[in-house]
Amino acid sequence: MYSIGIDIGGSKIAAGVVSEEQKLVSKKSLPFPHTGNPLDSIRTIQTLIDGLLSENRLKLEDAACIGLAVPGSIDYDRGVVINAYNLDYHDFPLCKLVGEHFPGVTVYVENDANAAALAEYYCGAFRGYSSGLLITIGTGIGGGLVMDGKLFIGGKKNGFEFGHAVLVFGGEPCTCGQRGCIESYCSAAALVREGRKAASAHHESAMYKRAQGELTRINAKLVMDCAREGDEVASAIYKQYTDYLGATACTAIALFDPEIIAFGGGVSNDGEFLLSPIREYARQYAFFKNHAKFVTAEMKNDAGIVGAAMLHLQR
Ligand SMILES: [Zn+2]
Known part of the structure; x- marks a missing residue:
């Protein structure tokens, strides 16, 4: 078969x-x-x-x-x-x-x-675990949860729309029509939005110079590259971004207590550069001290x- x-x-x-x-x-x-x-x-x-x-x-x-x-x-x-x-x-x-x-x-x-x-459950990062949450970071935020070996699709089978849980009440508009969703702070598009906003206010920043003054050239990779190289403006944006992801992970821990949380999508390609600030956030704020392990997704495309x-x- x-x-x-x-x-x-x-x-x-x-x-x-x-x-x-x-x-x-x-x-x-x-x-x-x-x-x-x-x-x-x-x-x-x-x-x-x-x-x-x-x-x-x-x-x-x-x-x-x-x-x-x-x-x-x-x-x-x-x-x-x-x-x-x-x-x-x-x-x-x-x-x-x-x-x-x-x-x-x-x-x-x-x-x-x-x-x-x-x-991830059958072939990737969740092998050997019976519960895991995958957070896929792209233009939006995709969430998939496996609990006791079963995909969780909701009690009324409406699905699992983790990206549209509210993170910031009354915050940035979301594609779903609501404001302040996890998606509107944790997606790659949110990182780009904040990067462009900061670069337009800080023409002295490496981010602005790398984009040669054209804000549309700022993408998630450029913000992350500038943050890694120590540009203060990009680092502040990236810190805030990983804090939002950390808070999101802590919400998931409090709600579902999964054994493992995997991050997927282009932003996660860098591995530790994304995971270590999230780990640090969870170390301070997760409700359960013996909380989920954080990894990057394995199955990619x-x-x-x-x-x-x-x-x-x-x-
Ligand atoms: Zn939404």
Whole structure:
């Protein structure tokens, strides 16, 4: 038996075959077709799966499942994507549509941040633990929680939207319409926003000079590079940013008490530069002194594919 995982993102659809030994053995991708007709993406998924089956000489009847990961909210009982704004999926019967092309195979759909947490649980940073929280730092904040070996999708199965818990009451506006969410302080976009704000007020800073006075050139990497090199303005911004992440981690510790917390996304590539200030914050403020261990995520770009392929072990 093998399983197929599909990670559907706004820029591309990535598909892979995961073996019984839980190894990603083959993968391929195609651009997401932004044609205005979401049914075109079903054709792309079909093309990818057909390609994987023939290249790897696999028979459809040996597939344990086809798992789909999407950046959106899911109706688990119906296999429907309620909303995935980047994909233009609204009340979209994804499982049924994909299943029509692959009769006899069970099709599952999951939120991509949740799928990524499952990938860490079966194949990555959470191996050997029964509970773990993955915080994926990107344009937004993705959260995925595994408790007692099970993905946590909420008591009413609405999902796990950790990024939209409020961190600063009445704070910065969030993409969800609320203010002060974890996402509006801990995302890479938040680090960029604060970096640009500080650089525009401090033309003497290394950050401003590196950007040659063009604030749009300031990205998360530039803020972090300047902070690492000791620029005072960038260091202050980065300290504040890691404090927000530390407070977020402490909230998670108080609520869920996971054994391990992994940070993913580009900002985490640097490892200790991100983890050590968060550890220091938690050492001072975490409610439980024997709290979770902090690590970086291991599955990187394959997290969505691998996690989606593992969904048959959860349902
Ligand atoms: Zn929000």
